[in-house]
Amino acid sequence: DLEKLITVAAPSTLAALPANHEIRSHLRQEASARCRSLLRTLLFCQKVMQLLFKGDSPLSREVYVVLLERLCELSKRVAKEVKEWLLYHDDERKYDIEVTVTIIRARILSVPELDVQLARMIESGRTSAIDFAANLASRCLLQEPPVASQNDFFSSLQILKKMVQRGKASESAVTLLDTLRNQVPAISLKELTAKDGEPAGLRDQLATLFTDWVRMYHHPASNEKTHAAYITKLQQQGILKAEAISPLFFRVCTEISVDTYIKTKAAPGLPPNLPFQAVDAFARLIVLLVRYHTDPAGVDPNHARLNLTAKILSIIVLVLVHSHEQRRVHFNQRPFFRLFSTLLNDLHLAEEHLQPIYIQILSAVSNTFHTLQPSFLPGFTFSWLQLMSHRFFMPKLLLAENQKVNHAGDFSSGVACIAVVSEC
Structure with a gap:
């Protein structure tokens, strides 16, 4: 039902939905209704994850992330399973920039935790992993408002720099590092002597x-x-x-x-x-x-x-x-x-x-x-x-x-x- 409501909804974001919209009602009811047993909760959580990465609109991403967030709040076991899948499961379906950014904004994952795993993925040498890490860092650091700081992506950026030096980095990684290098420092000496x-x-x-x-x-x-x-x-x-x-x-x-x-x-x-x-x-x-x-x-x-x-x-x-x-x-x-x-x-x-x-x-x-x-x-x-x-x-x-x-x-x-x- 929720999937159908998202498909026919006119607003493009969750914030634009009226307070009495059916999608909001379903969000309030779904999480608590599914948490009566751990097995049912985990199965429902898997379904939500599938729909989250399958969706192609900002509204679907926001709705399913909110639902996922509430499931994690209701069950520590669910929160642990979700985090482990997002961090450690080898599945290229996870290489979705907008979904990952939405998850980060909801604080289901912290960027430093993700950064450590991204660095390991980059070291594997897979082009898809390198491009995902570079594009995610670019999306989080360079678009306004930024979602994270360079320190949050410390490990990933260090590995990307080494790959650039060895001539093994992708074009997206080279572009990211060049852009970050050319950014104006946060505080200049002129500002200090204003x-x-x-x-x-x-x-x-x-x-x-x-x-x-x-x-x-x-x-x-x-x-x-x-x-x-x-x-x-x-x-x-x-x-x-x-x-x-x-x-x-x-x-x-x-x-x-x-x-x-x-x-x-x-x-x-x-x-x-x-x-x-x-x-x-x-x-x-x-x-x-x-x-x-x-x-x-x-x-x-x-x-x-x-x-x-x-x-x-x-x-x-x-x-x-x-x-x-x-x-x-x-x-x-x-x-x-x-x-x-x-x-x-x-x-x-x-x-x-x-x-x-x-x-x-x-x-x-x-x-x-x-x-x-x-x-x-x-x-x-x-x-x-x-x-x-x-x-x-x-x-x-x-x-x-x-x-x-x-x-x-x-x-x-x-x-x-x-x-x-x-x-x-």
């Missing part, structure tokens, strides 16, 4: 840079090499060198991390770690920026790294204090606690790369915690106490002091923090 203080759209551009990093950091193929490439990209765009821009960038990163936590935590049915994805990615970004930072004057790279650490920490404090004052009793300390605790963990993991200033960096963190003590920010008290007892913070500072490490820096703030803890 006279009006904050150039129009700059905050959005900086936000895009950070959200691209979050996606790349959590990408299944993410590694040290991809992280270093992103840091190089930031350095080339002058984000860290421009005094008027870098504070805004770190402020945007902090605000997005906190806001993302608050919004996703309030949404029901999401994975427990999802609210912390932006926060965790920001913590790692801070450590990498400090690790790879150099002195613009070329004199003292360690001094430059310590200055950058202090700058970033001070901006986080400003955002925290502002949120504390604005929200008052509704202040949410959890995202800030997660940011600082993850930062301490990541600093510990990078300790070898941060020598000889690792203890001095912890001393800068100690100065930050001294600023955030409960007498100033009562809404942060519980998190503050937990951070003070973090195994990668005070124990390391005390050990360095007891060993009389001559580069350990000033421990006065650490001692003051201990005194505050003893009073709590």
Whole structure:
């Protein structure tokens, strides 16, 4: 019945259908009616998938994807089966660009998950797989509005670049890479020196840079090499060198991390770690920026790294204090606690790369915690106490002091923090 209704429907998209249209009624009823048994649900799901890839109109794609989405929501087993078929089943019927884009928009599949499988398909050398991957990336990246970012297709694009170098890529792959290479960077040096203080759209551009990093950091193929490439990209765009821009960038990163936590935590049915994805990615970004930072004057790279650490920490404090004052009793300390605790963990993991200033960096963190003590920010008290007892913070500072490490820096703030803890 639904298939017949789609065939005779006048509107070309689901959004254009009236609220009382029969297709909408069927969508509300079909999914719940079919989920009375797992076997019936799986069989119905197979039928929906067949109709989805058989359809040739925007309306049919949207209707069947919505139905598929609701079936996945009602059954975790169905969601698992659908995802496995879309990702791993060797069937060239899946090489439908518009259907795949509609599935991505519905978030039945995430682009990073799909990207890993696309890279494997490209490596197989099949022309159909190469063309599908190149055309899908082109559709998602180059058409307005874009469905994904280049970081989402990181693995596929890397494999395509290697094939172009070896002369084995298809014409569609060569065209895609040429187009991406010729695109204007998101932020130019002229924009960074605009006279009006904050150039129009700059905050959005900086936000895009950070959200691209979050996606790349959590990408299944993410590694040290991809992280270093992103840091190089930031350095080339002058984000860290421009005094008027870098504070805004770190402020945007902090605000997005906190806001993302608050919004996703309030949404029901999401994975427990999802609210912390932006926060965790920001913590790692801070450590990498400090690790790879150099002195613009070329004199003292360690001094430059310590200055950058202090700058970033001070901006986080400003955002925290502002949120504390604005929200008052509704202040949410959890995202800030997660940011600082993850930062301490990541600093510990990078300790070898941060020598000889690792203890001095912890001393800068100690100065930050001294600023955030409960007498100033009562809404942060519980998190503050937990951070003070973090195994990668005070124990390391005390050990360095007891060993009389001559580069350990000033421990006065650490001692003051201990005194505050003893009073709590």
